Amino acid sequence: xxxxxxxxxxxxxxxxxxxxxxxxxxxxxxxxxxxxxxxxxxxxxxxxxxxxxxxxxxxxxxxxxxxxxxxxxxxxxxxxxxxxxxxxxxxxxxxxxxxxxxxxxxxxxxxxxxxxxxxxxxxxxxxxxxxxxxxxxxxxxxxxxxxxxxxxxxxxxxxxxxxxxxxxxxxxxxxxxxxxxxxxxxxxxxxxxxxxxxxxxxxxxxxxxxxxxxxxxxxxxxxxxxxxxxxxxxxxxxxxxxxxxxxxxxxxxxxxxxxxxxxxxxxxxxxxxxxxxxxxxxxxxxxxxxxxxxxxxxxxxxxxxxxxxxxxxxxxxxxxxxxxxxxxxxxxxxxxxxxxxxxxxxxxxxxxxxxxxxxxxxxxxxxxxxxxxxxxxxxxxxxxxxxxxxxxxxxxxxxxxxxxxxxxxxxxxxxxxxxxxxxxxxxxxxxxxxx
Amino acid sequence: xxxxxxxxxxxxxxxxxxxxxxxxxxxxxxxxxxxxxxxxxxxxxxxxxxxxxxxxxxxxxxxxxxxxxxxxxxxxxxxxxxxxxxxxxxxxxxxxxxxxxxxxxxxxxxxxxxxxxxxxxxxxxxxxxxxxxxxxxxxxxxxxxxxxxxxxxxxxxxxxxxxxxxxxxxxxxxxxxxxxxxxxxxxxxxxxxxxxxxxxxxxxxxxxxxxxxxxxxxxxxxxxxxxxxxxxxxxxxxxxxxxxxxxxxxxxxxxxxxxxxxxxxxxxxxxxxxxxxxxxxxxxxxxxxxxxxxxxxxxxxxxxxxxxxxxxxxxxxxxxxxxxxxxxxxxxxxxxxxxxxxxxxxxxxxxxxxxxxxxxxxxxxxxxxxxxxxxxxxxxxxxxxxxxxxxxxxxxxxxxxxxxxxxxxxxxxxxxxxxxxxxxxxxxxxxxxxx
Numbered sequence: 001x002x003x004x005x006x007x008x009x010x011x012x013x014x015x016x017x018x019x020x021x022x023x024x025x026x027x028x029x030x031x032x033x034x035x036x037x038x039x040x041x042x043x044x045x046x047x048x049x050x051x052x053x054x055x056x057x058x059x060x061x062x063x064x065x066x067x068x069x070x071x072x073x074x075x076x077x078x079x080x081x082x083x084x085x086x087x088x089x090x091x092x093x094x095x096x097x098x099x100x101x102x103x104x105x106x107x108x109x110x111x112x113x114x115x116x117x118x119x120x121x122x123x124x125x126x127x128x129x130x131x132x133x134x135x136x137x138x139x140x141x142x143x144x145x146x147x148x149x150x151x152x153x154x155x156x157x158x159x160x161x162x163x164x165x166x167x168x169x170x171x172x173x174x175x176x177x178x179x180x181x182x183x184x185x186x187x188x189x190x191x192x193x194x195x196x197x198x199x200x201x202x203x204x205x206x207x208x209x210x211x212x213x214x215x216x217x218x219x220x221x222x223x224x225x226x227x228x229x230x231x232x233x234x235x236x237x238x239x240x241x242x243x244x245x246x247x248x249x250x251x252x253x254x255x256x257x258x259x260x261x262x263x264x265x266x267x268x269x270x271x272x273x274x275x276x277x278x279x280x281x282x283x284x285x286x287x288x289x290x291x292x293x294x295x296x297x298x299x300x301x302x303x304x305x306x307x308x309x310x311x312x313x314x315x316x317x318x319x320x321x322x323x324x325x326x327x328x329x330x331x332x333x334x335x336x337x338x339x340x341x342x343x344x345x346x347x348x349x350x351x352x353x354x355x356x357x358x359x360x361x362x363x364x365x366x367x368x369x370x371x372x373x374x375x376x377x378x379x380x381x382x383x384x385x386x387x388x389x390x391x392x393x394x395x396x397x398x399x400x401x402x403x404x405x406x407x408x409x410x411x412x413x414x415x416x417x418x419x420x421x422x423x424x425x426x427x428x429x430x431x432x433x434x435x
Numbered sequence: 436x437x438x439x440x441x442x443x444x445x446x447x448x449x450x451x452x453x454x455x456x457x458x459x460x461x462x463x464x465x466x467x468x469x470x471x472x473x474x475x476x477x478x479x480x481x482x483x484x485x486x487x488x489x490x491x492x493x494x495x496x497x498x499x500x501x502x503x504x505x506x507x508x509x510x511x512x513x514x515x516x517x518x519x520x521x522x523x524x525x526x527x528x529x530x531x532x533x534x535x536x537x538x539x540x541x542x543x544x545x546x547x548x549x550x551x552x553x554x555x556x557x558x559x560x561x562x563x564x565x566x567x568x569x570x571x572x573x574x575x576x577x578x579x580x581x582x583x584x585x586x587x588x589x590x591x592x593x594x595x596x597x598x599x600x601x602x603x604x605x606x607x608x609x610x611x612x613x614x615x616x617x618x619x620x621x622x623x624x625x626x627x628x629x630x631x632x633x634x635x636x637x638x639x640x641x642x643x644x645x646x647x648x649x650x651x652x653x654x655x656x657x658x659x660x661x662x663x664x665x666x667x668x669x670x671x672x673x674x675x676x677x678x679x680x681x682x683x684x685x686x687x688x689x690x691x692x693x694x695x696x697x698x699x700x701x702x703x704x705x706x707x708x709x710x711x712x713x714x715x716x717x718x719x720x721x722x723x724x725x726x727x728x729x730x731x732x733x734x735x736x737x738x739x740x741x742x743x744x745x746x747x748x749x750x751x752x753x754x755x756x757x758x759x760x761x762x763x764x765x766x767x768x769x770x771x772x773x774x775x776x777x778x779x780x781x782x783x784x785x786x787x788x789x790x791x792x793x794x795x796x797x798x799x800x801x802x803x804x805x806x807x808x809x810x811x812x813x814x815x816x817x818x819x820x821x822x823x824x825x826x827x828x829x830x831x832x833x834x835x836x837x838x839x840x841x842x843x844x845x846x847x848x849x850x851x852x853x854x855x856x857x858x859x860x861x862x863x864x865x866x867x868x869x870x
Contacts, residue, residue: 291587293583
């Protein structure tokens with residue numbers, strides 16, 4: 001028993017010394033180049049833009065390079081904030097898949113969506129019932145490789161191959177920045193991006209994407225084009241209690257949800273559609289068949305386990321000594337982040353934030369305030385290009401122009417890790433003090 | 436210790452008796468309706484065709500309904516044959532994923548394909564080196580949700596958004612039945628299906644899909660349009676030692692592989708592309724980003740484990756007391772199936788099969804014969820519509836017309852379970868005797 005601590009200490013000493021060396025080497029490199037995080041930043045940038053743009057530096061940026069601060073990339077809504085909760089859950093959501101399982105293309109069951117895993121479908125229905133955010137009765141579930149694939153499947157299903165011209169696809173600005181490119185990248189003869197729904201005045205049928213709460217600005221949304229012949233796709237990725245008060249179960253023709261924003265499992269690439277019309281569900285299924293011949297079964301099974309854990313955490317919370325539910329945890333983190341953010345922004349006059357009204361949330365049984373997954377930040381005063389301005393302080397955001405809005409706005413993710421969020425708040429506070 | 440065997444026997448008796456009851460009930464139902472497998476068949480049919488067609492019965496079919504044989508569906512290449520091998524492997528390929536893992540959209544590493552899991556990329560390279568079926572040096576790996584998504588990504592990457600008209604997409608008949616619909620379902624202005632490569636004589640650039648060994652007929656293929664300005668996509672889904680002699684490592688600009696046909700894991704939806712040109716790899720990555728924002732990480736991790744096991748099984752086989760490698764197992768199953776099939780077909784003059792020449796296989800270090808994943812069966816004599824003819828005997832196949840060929844041909848999967856394959860051989864033998 002004596003030898004163990006001695007060996008332990010020796011090994012520890014070695015590890016510590018090695019860590020110190022690595023740290024010193026990295027620090028030297030970082031201070032020499034001022035580019036310590038540039039590679040990671042560029043790698044992340046590749047996600048939505050061309051890699052080339054990583055290597056261009058804005059004039060403002062060069063002014064501040066001397067500060068040697070690291071880059072805070074909040075361009076994407078990568079939901080790494082949730083990792084902490086799932087680590088706390090330990091083995092509860094660990095999934096084990098034997099090598100011989102789920103080999104077939106097909107899934108058991110009699111669903112229109114022939115690749116839908118029954119277990120996943122069950123947990124989708126259960127979770128919506130627990131949360132009360134969507135009517136599932138009389139709906140066909142179509143599973144997709146994330147909700148992106150389901151948006152495309154819905155465009156395909158709602159358009160007609162025999163139409164004289166592509167059907168117009170609109171969404172009210174500021175709209176999700178990927179809608180235009182997702183709609184047009186294939187140069188499809190079936191559908192075509194037609195811009196801001198509020199300015200849309202073309203006669204005939206159209207598809208309107210209604211995102212509620214909205215990405216980027218977090219406001220609740222309804223259809224903007226008040227006309228007949230409109231086909232609606234409701235993208236409710238953020239209609240969960242941590243982001244917005246749940247007023248009533250959504251009850252639309254075609255509604256989309258995704259694991260990425262509900263539980264934070266973006267890497268699973270799992271989304272689901274609740275579809276009223278059988279023919280639309282069939283056509284969406286056909287799209288996914290031609291696109292990817294189904295959806296990963298491994299991820300469907302994992303998603304089933306995760307959704308089940310979320311539902312159970314809500315049930316257990318109500319019991320004596322029950323832990324905190326997933327939504328309570330997430331709500332608290334979001335509430336704290338928004339509080340900190342509002343404090344910093346209100347401490348100066350450089351920036352402004354959207355203002356939301358509290359409303360009764362049927363899930364929490366009390367009044368709650370919207371606390372969106374993104375900040376739709378406005379640069380006040382002389383700053384005309386907020387994205388470039390913040391980039392000068394090494395805060396990477398997405399410009400309002402990408403959302404069909406003014407460059408005075410930027411979208412900033414609120415779902416990154418605690419560490420990154422704290423750095424962001426500190427950096428924002430420092431900007432207010434300096435400028 | 437005495438109580439255990441007694442309890443054991445009682446339980447066994449109960450299970451046996453229950454099984455007997457269920458079996459008898461099912462048998463009664465089946466004999467009453469003659470439709471025992473119809474639901475399953477219709478469900479499977481939904482995969483590639485409209486469900487409605489399930490409920491139409493061909494005139495020939497009604498002639499034989501009295502035989503009360505079950506339906507043998509070999510329309511799709513569902514690779515359930517491989518399940519036996521993976522069961523034998525036990526826990527070796529079992530994967531465990533904790534709830535907090537792989538939450539981000541992004542993968543670590545510096546790949547052009549920003550959602551590519553490093554572990555998966557490593558195992559792809561390793562397996563190709565072990566098998567010797569593809570050059571991986573100087574190639575970028577792009578992972579896809581099955582190789583279907585990669586075909587679409589390649590069409591997108593090889594076409595130009597500024598071209599005056601869509602680029603022609605061709606493949607030599609008989610070609611994979613999904614190529615035309617995959618190319619045209621979006622009515623893309625970028626690319627357009629232009630049919631059989633052998634009849635293609637339009638000037639200007641074109642994309643040729645080269646499938647080798649070919650689906651449906653199993654022959655080795657080279658580009659058929661012998662012209663410049665041709666952009667080639669090599670679909671080598673079946674270039675594995677169980678199906679065809681490995682002559683040399685494939686060395687093309689853009690090559691596609693898939694787990695579905697190499698290891699039999701169709702439900703994972705994992706394919707990969709080996710891409711020489713950096714810009715093409717970038718554009719393919721962009722396509723997948725806009726289509727599905729990446730590829731399931733869970734399935735990539737599982738695929739990595741499965742490919743690793745395949746590589747290791749090849750290494751272990753060479754050691755003393757080493758088990759049978761994955762390819763040896765699969766080769767033997769395929770050899771036996773083709774032998775049985777040839778015996779039945781040669782026993783009459785109703786059908787004929789493609790004839791293949793043996794060649795040296797560098798992987799097995801000996802001469803082997805092609806034994807494709809599909810049979811390209813021809814009905815000889817008066818039978819003009821082979822698909823309808825076999826459907827009359829409740830054998831579901833895919834008609835030659837779907838492959839741009841004569842209705843005298845059908846494609847039949849050779850990758851189904853042992854049970855289904857034996858039934859198929861018996862049914863085929865019975866047809867030869869009856870007709």
